[in-house]
Amino acid sequence: MDTKRIVMLEAGYLLERIDNEITVYHPTLATSLYLNETGALIWELCDGVRPVSEVIDVLVDLYPENEAQIADDVRALIRRLLEKNIAVLR
Amino acid sequence: MPEYTVSFAGFHVAIEYDSDEVHYFLSLLFDDLHSEAQVAEHEKVLRVAQAEVAGEYTLTNTGCESFSGALGVHFAAMLFDAVIFNLLNRNSHGIAFHAGAVAYQDKVILLPGLSGYGKSSVTTCLVTQGCSYLTDELYFIPADEHAPRSPFTRPLCIKYGAVSAVKRLVDEHALDNALGDEYGYIIPHRLLNPEFRQITTSPSLILIPKYQAGAELKIEKISAAQVSTHLMACDVNGRNLEGHGFRQVIQIARSVPTYRMVYSSFQGVEAAMQNLFKVLHWK
Numbered sequence: 001m002d003t004k005r006i007v008m009l010e011a012g013y014l015l016e017r018i019d020n021e022i023t024v025y026h027p028t029l030a031t032s033l034y035l036n037e038t039g040a041l042i043w044e045l046c047d048g049v050r051p052v053s054e055v056i057d058v059l060v061d062l063y064p065e066n067e068a069q070i071a072d073d074v075r076a077l078i079r080r081l082l083e084k085n086i087a088v089l090r
Numbered sequence: 091m092p093e094y095t096v097s098f099a100g101f102h103v104a105i106e107y108d109s110d111e112v113h114y115f116l117s118l119l120f121d122d123l124h125s126e127a128q129v130a131e132h133e134k135v136l137r138v139a140q141a142e143v144a145g146e147y148t149l150t151n152t153g154c155e156s157f158s159g160a161l162g163v164h165f166a167a168m169l170f171d172a173v174i175f176n177l178l179n180r181n182s183h184g185i186a187f188h189a190g191a192v193a194y195q196d197k198v199i200l201l202p203g204l205s206g207y208g209k210s211s212v213t214t215c216l217v218t219q220g221c222s223y224l225t226d227e228l229y230f231i232p233a234d235e236h237a238p239r240s241p242f243t244r245p246l247c248i249k250y251g252a253v254s255a256v257k258r259l260v261d262e263h264a265l266d267n268a269l270g271d272e273y274g275y276i277i278p279h280r281l282l283n284p285e286f287r288q289i290t291t292s293p294s295l296i297l298i299p300k301y302q303a304g305a306e307l308k309i310e311k312i313s314a315a316q317v318s319t320h321l322m323a324c325d326v327n328g329r330n331l332e333g334h335g336f337r338q339v340i341q342i343a344r345s346v347p348t349y350r351m352v353y354s355s356f357q358g359v360e361a362a363m364q365n366l367f368k369v370l371h372w373k
Contacts, residue, residue, distance in 0.1 A: 014336045018344065021315035025322050027334045034319035 001075050003053040005089040007046040013086060024086065031084045035077075042077050046087065052078060091137070097125040098177045099186065099230040099240045105173070106137040112147060115161045118269065118278065119169065122243035122288075134176040138169070163273035166247065174228060174242070174326075182330040184232035185338055189324060190299075191229045191241050192221035195372060197294035198239070200229055200346075202324040211252040211259075212299040212351070212359075214282070218259045219360045223283040228326065231292070233338055238290035245269075246277040259356060295370065296321075296348040305354045309362050312350050318343035 013026040022040040024033040035043055045055040052074065059070045081087035091106040094116045102125065107113055116138070117124070137150040141158050149157040149168055157168040178186050190201035190213035199221065203209045210226040217223045228242035248256045250273055257265065264281040280286055298312070298320055321339045328334035349366060353359065367373075 014333050016315070016318065016336075016340045018315045018318070018340075019313060021313055023315040023318040023322075023340070023343075025319075025334065025336045027328075027336070030328070030334065032319045032322035034316050036315075 191224040200293035
């Protein structure tokens with residue numbers, strides 16, 4: 001994954017935050033997605049402005065003790081978003 | 091040709107039939123959903139009639155022959171699909187979940203799941219352990235919170251792959267009186283649940299069954315965000331609803347405690363459910 005690229009979320013999704021977790025549903029794509037607390041944070045950092053590398057940097061600043069894991073977690077979640085067509089990389 | 095009307099959640103499908111054999115078959119499948127009264131507007135008229143080949147029947151949908159075969163488990167599955175599709179095709183009054191449902195002390199336990207999750211076999215298991223049967227297929231929750239909920243009460247439909255597990259749960263009498271063939275079993279639910287009473291209240295518990303080969307039985311609480319994602323995948327008529335019913339699903343997910351049951355056999359389920367009822371303060 002080219003981490004210089006920006007994650008762009010497909011417009012039209014419905015989102016609900018419940019107890020620091022997120023459930024997302026896209027009616028046109030008829031696809032749903034559950035994001036745990038970490039996933040919810042990554043989702044919110046994918047704001048259409050930050051490149052993937054910056055999403056990783058922000059999280060490493062917040063949780064330096066998990067630095068080794070964070071890049072993998074971010075990439076894995078973005079891959080899920082791409083697979084479900086909820087996001088594209090630009 | 092006489093008609094047999096099936097009604098569910100305010101919609102009706104008429105099935106034309108041409109013989110006593112077909113009428114008996116329709117009664118076996120739809121007895122709890124049958125309307126005797128004349129219905130002014132049907133969603134669709136299906137037809138089940140004898141085929142040219144002896145012992146075979148044809149299912150006709152919109153003038154097209156959609157299936158042909160003996161009046162057995164496979165025919166029933168095709169007929170259920172056609173009837174359910176037409177009953178829900180224009181229903182925008184609420185959400186129909188692909189789910190089993192049973193009642194324990196008049197509290198409804200919803201068992202949502204996609205095909206293969208084991209809804210029918212877990213439903214059967216719970217019925218044999220003292221729960222009352224409501225459905226193994228579909229549960230309709232109207233958007234109007236005061237309107238009655240509707241289980242699609244049909245016989246238990248056990249697919250071939252689940253037959254051996256279910257045979258260990260139900261007594262021989264039930265199986266002897268069920269319709270069985272190489273595709274599975276259709277078991278009239280009154281054989282397991284003779285004092286049937288329809289219950290139309292909101293679910294008090296959501297239990298998501300998940301068959302996993304070799305797994306130890308585990309019942310664990312899951313979050314509202316997790317269950318709402320799961321429920322959206324089981325939302326059968328979402329296409330008819332604003333936002334595919336997402337807001338109604340969120341409301342259900344926030345208000346009903348939800349557990350996931352991972353299992354590979356039914357050993358220990360009864361004790362685990364009793365523990366769960368204690369946690370929920372159900373007597």
